[in-house]
Structure formats: C-alpha cells, structure tokens
Amino acid sequence: MAYLQLQGIEKFFGEHRAIKGIDLTIEQGEFVVFVGPSGCGKSTLLRLIAGLERIDGGKLLLDGRDITHLPSSQRDLAMVFQSYALYPHMSVYENMSFALKLAGVDPKVIREKVERAAKILNLTSYLERTPKALSGGQRQRVAIGRAIVRAPKVFLFDEPLSNLDAALRGQTRVEIAKLHRDLGATTIYVTHDQVEAMTLADRIVVLRDGVIEQVGSPLELYDKPANQFVAQFIGSPQMNVIEGKHVPGVPGVPAGGFLGLRPEDVTLQPAAQATGGLPGTVELVESLGAETLIYVTTDSGAQLVSRQATRSSLHNGDRVGIVIEAANAHRFDAQGRAARAV
C-alpha cells in the first residue's frame, strides 16, 4: 500500500497557480528526489507536504491517514532546511533533543537517543556547543541529527547541501546515502542539482512549472526521458538536441522534430580517417583528466558536445567527422515529446 500519497495537490499564490494538481505515490522506505530548475515548485511541494504552506486543492495521505489540513506539528515529519535553521540559543544537545522534549519523552531515553545520533553523525564532542561555534558542515550534521533522533514517518530535505563547499557537499552526499541505507527511512529530498538526484534517489520526480514531467529511477530517466526537457535536465554535460534536418541520415526523426544525443554517444574521428559521419570543426577541447569534452560545430551549423573517456589529440579548429550511434539516439517530435524509433 502507498505510504505517502499526493492526490491532485494544488497551490495558489494569489492568482498564480504554482502547483498544478500533483499526483504522486511514495512507498515506505523509498528515497524520492524532487528535482527541477528554480521556480519549478519543488520546494513549494515539499513545504505543502510539511504543512508549512496551506494546501489549496487535493488530498495528502500519510500511512492511510488524511493529513491535508493537519498542522505541521501533528504530521510526524522531520525537515532539514537549507539554512539548517538551528535554534541559535540552544546547545547542540538541546537542538537535537527539542522535539523529544516537546513530545514528553523520558529524559533518560532522550539522552540515549541523542547520544546515539551524535555518535552516528560524529557530533559527540560538540554536544555542549552552540550552533555559532560550529562549522557549516557540523551545523548541517546537527540539522540532520535533529531529524533522525525523532524517527519520524518521513524525512524531508530542502536543498540541504547547497550551502556547503564542493568537497564537503560530495562527502555529505555520501553520508546521507549511507544514513538512508542504515535507517531505511522514507525520504523526500529537494535539489536543483541533478548529480545529487542521480546518486541519491530510488526514484526521481522531475518538475517544471508546477507539474510533474516524469517520474522514474535515475537510469530510466537517463535512458528513456519522456521529453526533451527531462532529457536535457538529467545528465551533465546535458544531452545534445539538434534539429532533425541537420542529420538527414538518421532514421525515425519526426518531421520538424529533434534528435537527442548523449555526449558519450557522439564519437569524433579526425577528418583524414573519417568514414562517413557529419563533417564539422572542433571549437573547444576541455581536458578534465579522466575525460575530455570536445565542442564541435557541424558544417550545417548545429553544435554538439562529445565526451570521450580517453585523452584526445584534437585541437581547436581541427576538421572532424562526427559519428552518431543511431541506436542510442533519442527522437523528439516538434513539441519536444519523446518519439519511438521506427
């Protein structure tokens, strides 16, 4: 049975319909990531689930109970905020124990639970400090600790890593994944970073303008995007999408439609050895060590990125033949919807 169920959820800000009737089912223990560009409504949707914004239409069910209009305090959800939102006047210990204290849990049990969480999160030696005396990464861990001591029904994460530097972000991402594996708690995680989405999610929900564009496992979304938007949102560098007229040789592109190519599916051959393929010119070579990104322009004016796992001997201005793996290509109709290959 569905654990958390969104049925036609709607939200208006004044006249603006920010969330346009979202239907979604989340199973117990699942790690679901809401992803999308800024302004797509992902954070609003999370806040509606949290009860921090009023739901204007539809129904929200948790574990069989209608919680659509229940206040946040009675929903039994925990949230980790982007800004951490720690209580500045309380010590780390008090921050982590606040919810349990409000719930009237026995102090001895509270101490046990907080200490266990602190141990998991490496916070044991900081329990008496105030948030001010902690680094960004430590504050983040306190915010997570505050959520896990309660063992809530669902964890909500609102872009929890965006205030951390790149190295710490990667590290914390791994910790969150481990934590989810160990606790097995149902989690909803909002991010605009598709790498976080791909690495953490059991299922990704791609949102745009308050509607769901596609729901699926990370690789489903990568391999079978429902439309051009999802295709280009998932994957970095993003999928090449070029008008069908540039690639007359590839079958199955609808009239007026587009061809989508992952950068790893674009192979370049030096012009001298080129056997077929589209003729083009190298614009830029980015050597990242483990991989090389090569930006090319076809003679017909389309721009493409190629990703190669090997180091490349190509240079700016070199003439190349662009070989396209038609079997791996994605086809979109004029409206951007995925079209099946014929």
Add this chain to the structure above:
Amino acid sequence: MSRAPTFTPALAVRTVAAWLVTLILFFPLGWLVLTAFKTELQAISVPPLLFFEPTLENFREVQERSDYLLYARNSFVTSVASTLLGLALAAPAAYSMAFFKGPHTKDVLMWMLSTKMMPAVGALMPIYVLAQKSALLDTQLGLVIVFTLSNLPIMVWMLYSGYKDIPPEILEAARMDGATLWQEFRQVLLPLSLGGLASTGLLCLVLSWNEAFWSLTLSAAKAGTLAALIASYSSPEGLFWAKLSAASLMAIAPIVVFGWFSQKQLVQGLTFGAVK
C-alpha cells in the same frame, strides 16, 4: 591597531558643535535642578544667581502640600501596567505581521503609524466622553488603557522590525519538531527576541511615565500621575519657580535614574532592525 584621530580643523568644529548642542539640550534641565534648591526670591533674582546656599525647603513644602507618594505610585502603576499590557498585545500582533505577511500587512503597519501623526488633542473629545460614560475618568485603569493604546503603534513597529531579523525557518523548524503555537512562541521566539522585547518595554515605560496630555485631561486628584503633580504647581498658584522646579525634579528623577541605567538597551532598541 588603534590610533588617536588626528587633529584637523573639521574635527575641532565638530567637537565644539557637539558640545554646544549638548549644553543647549542640558541647560533647561540643569537650570531646573539649580532652581529647585533656591529660595523663591533667589529663583527670580535678576541677574540670575549661579552660586547660592542650597536649601531643601522647597522639597519639604511640596511633600507637605501634595501627596508626592500618591502621584508617584500612580505614575508607577500606570506606566508599568500599560507597558505590560502593551507588550502582551503588541508581541502577538508583531509576530503575525512579521511571520504571516498578508497582502495588506504593510498597509496595516502604515495605518498604525499614521495614528501617531494625528495630534492627540484631535481625539480628546471622543476619548473624554468614552472615559466619562464608562466611569473611567480619574482612575488608574482609564489611564492604563489610554497609555497602552497610544504606545501600541510604536511597540508593534519596534517588535515587528525585531522579529523580521529572525529567520522564519527557525520557527518552522520548531513547528516541524512538534511545537504548538504557544511552545513555538515561548521556547523559540521569546528567547531570541528578548533583547528587543526588553528595549521596547523600556521605551514604553519612559513614554508612559512622561505622558502628560492624557494624564492631565483624564485624571485629577485620585489617579493623577507625576505629570499632573507638576502641572498643579504652575497655574493656580501663580508662578512659584522654586517649588515648581522642586516638584518637577521629584517627578522626573525616578525615570531619569532608570533611563541612565538602561540607556544601552534603549539605544539598541531604537536602532534594532536598522543594522544587520
């Protein structure tokens, strides 16, 4: 590394100007203190006396002729009660405006402030009649209500700007942690805004203590505050400068001493929200 400011003509001008302004502001108060210790004759002597043998005669006479303690108690009760009542009303109002902003919140705030721009005398008739009809003339309760209402806009504004500095996510976090509205207010918002609450309270205490217009028009012998005491030494008796000064000094002394000790809080409260 600290260094003394180098002496420049501009600095000299600024220093002199600052002293001048301070002296001008302080002069009436200083003169009042001097006069309070003079005899009536010395008080009106021309040219004015700067050096004289101080006397406590005026204070004795003021205490004899009018019950200073009664007025002082009225001042104390009305200002403390109106401050507490004002805080109890203003804190929830400011809370809802700061954290649950609606499309008209700004208008409501402006409207509240605009009531302070109207001269108090404009509302004299209706308020007097209301007080009379509800038998609140010359009662402490009547003054408390009027003082509270007249300070409320300022209190709401001060608390509002203080609350605005508190990130709303902290309160949301408390809600997610299961806090009821009261727990959220009591255990999270209150400790975080204690400084603002204290300075707002202090300011209103001073304003209520100094309130003269309503005190003079709505109270007399029973509920009169120290402002009424001072006033009683001016008109009916002719001008007895020394006694008037003594009465004034006794009226303002408590709040001046109080203000002296809490000036840091007061200044912080007035600029609070202005600097981040």
